[in-house]
Amino acid sequence: MSDLTQQIAEFLEQLIEHRHLPVSLWPQDAGSHEQYGLRCVDGSIVLGADLEVLEASAVQANLSATVADWLQQLDVYRALGSTNAYLMDRAQQGSVDGWICLADLQIQGRGRRGRRWMSPFAQNLAMSLGITVGASPATLGGLSLAVGLAAVDCLDSMGVRNVQLKWPNDLLLAGGKLGGILLELVSAAKVQVVIGIGLNLELSEVVRGEVDQVVADLSSHGYRVSRNVLAGKLASSIVDYVRQFERGGFAPMREAYEAHHAFQGRPCRIVSGHDEVIGVVVGVSETGALILETGTGRRSFVSGDVSLREAN
Amino acid sequence: MDLRKIKKLIELVEESGISELEVKSGDEAIRIARPLAGGVARRVPEQEVGPAPAQATATDSASVVRAPMAGTFYQALEPGAEPFVRLGQRVEVGNVLCIIESMKMMNEITAQTPGTVAAIDVANGEAVASEQVLFRLS
Numbered sequence: 001m002s003d004l005t006q007q008i009a010e011f012l013e014q015l016i017e018h019r020h021l022p023v024s025l026w027p028q029d030a031g032s033h034e035q036y037g038l039r040c041v042d043g044s045i046v047l048g049a050d051l052e053v054l055e056a057s058a059v060q061a062n063l064s065a066t067v068a069d070w071l072q073q074l075d076v077y078r079a080l081g082s083t084n085a086y087l088m089d090r091a092q093q094g095s096v097d098g099w100i101c102l103a104d105l106q107i108q109g110r111g112r113r114g115r116r117w118m119s120p121f122a123q124n125l126a127m128s129l130g131i132t133v134g135a136s137p138a139t140l141g142g143l144s145l146a147v148g149l150a151a152v153d154c155l156d157s158m159g160v161r162n163v164q165l166k167w168p169n170d171l172l173l174a175g176g177k178l179g180g181i182l183l184e185l186v187s188a189a190k191v192q193v194v195i196g197i198g199l200n201l202e203l204s205e206v207v208r209g210e211v212d213q214v215v216a217d218l219s220s221h222g223y224r225v226s227r228n229v230l231a232g233k234l235a236s237s238i239v240d241y242v243r244q245f246e247r248g249g250f251a252p253m254r255e256a257y258e259a260h261h262a263f264q265g266r267p268c269r270i271v272s273g274h275d276e277v278i279g280v281v282v283g284v285s286e287t288g289a290l291i292l293e294t295g296t297g298r299r300s301f302v303s304g305d306v307s308l309r310e311a312n
Numbered sequence: 313m314d315l316r317k318i319k320k321l322i323e324l325v326e327e328s329g330i331s332e333l334e335v336k337s338g339d340e341a342i343r344i345a346r347p348l349a350g351g352v353a354r355r356v357p358e359q360e361v362g363p364a365p366a367q368a369t370a371t372d373s374a375s376v377v378r379a380p381m382a383g384t385f386y387q388a389l390e391p392g393a394e395p396f397v398r399l400g401q402r403v404e405v406g407n408v409l410c411i412i413e414s415m416k417m418m419n420e421i422t423a424q425t426p427g428t429v430a431a432i433d434v435a436n437g438e439a440v441a442s443e444q445v446l447f448r449l450s
Contacts (some may be wrong), residue, residue, distance in 0.1 A: 140419075143416040185417060
């Protein structure tokens with residue numbers, strides 16, 4: 001853990017204890033406290049009344065029996081660089097199977113290809129889990145979509161309806177980005193992966209202003225969920241879907257995926273590497289590739305950024 | 313792909329003297345590789361005077377790095393960053409060579425043997441097939 005992360009973590013521990021702290025105690029090197037969703041009133045950083053911080057025991061109490069058995073270690077940090085980076089580092093020293101890591105605040109939350117993922121203090125869920133997957137590395141792309149479906153399923157069971165997926169696994173609510181998922185393969189030989197998920201529970205205006213895309217959070221759509229309950233249930237759902245994926249691959253989930261796919265049947269643009277292709281989304285293949293009907297026939301894609309094509 | 317087509321491709325590989333050929337059309341893909349030493353007779357260069365160029369021997373002992381999955385090939389951690397490795401660079405076991413992204417699954421490809429990067433067979437941002445050759449280390 002870096003010095004700065006340590007300083008922020010200590011500040012947050014104090015803040016949780018005292019509910020408010022002089023803004024002068026905020027570590028200056030971390031930049032503005034506002035970008036981490038912290039509010040300042042009359043020279044003090046104030047903790048919101050309904051703010052819920054993560055507690056390992058509370059997360060654990062919400063794990064399914066199978067996942068509680070599978071669990072080897074559960075780490076909860078007030079502040080961390082990134083939960084995915086944390087587990088990827090640990091994986092250099094040994095197995096991370098059964099390891100869950102959560103952080104109330106991420107300093108360097110990671111998105112795809114170096115993109116930043118904002119995770120303000122206790123207003124977002126940042127969770128990573130390490131898991132060994134009994135599947136061949138060549139088929140693992142489909143797992144990425146399976147994890148997206150696991151999140152949709154879990155949110156639905158908690159009363160959050162109408163969450164949609166944007167291929168491969170962005171979570172959308174009313175067209176805005178509610179969450180993102182990033183998988184990193186630790187080793188192709190052992191087929192161990194680190195699955196990271198970030199979900200917006202509540203976004204302040206300042207944080208919204210820093211994001212260059214349309215975002216969504218649960219609270220502005222009237223959903224109030226406990227972060228600890230969500231963490232436990234989400235981890236359980238993800239592990240459950242990984243096990244289903246081990247048994248039958250992505251193919252049995254294809255129909256459910258397409259039913260939740262926000263861009264199904266719609267004209268889209270995909271930027272994949274140097275390629276930019278326009279077409280209508282036909283669906284996904286049995287391995288999870290995106291299939292587009294283009295002017296020159298059907299084409300499938302295993303990576304890229306998809307966006308809706310505005311009608312001219 | 314019918315048998316005649318495959319036979320034609322094998323002939324093509326034999327005639328050309330290349331060690332490997334991969335053809336992809338639609339959903340079908342075929343790779344034809346032939347052993348470099350033993351078994352099949354190798355074409356010996358006509359003029360074997362003086363020391364052979366470094367590259368010719370390099371391919372002999374080359375260790376080939378292949379894509380474990382289909383995806384997009386990235387030479388750097390993020391756009392604008394320095395590439396993990398350059399041509400001619402020395403790498404040790406465990407050094408990251410590139411990233412293959414498949415449906416937001418990021419896979420860092422590391423060197424399994426020490427060596428020097430003798431060839432980078434794919435351009436940054438290009439799509440690769442599973443098992444496609446990415447690097448040759450000598």
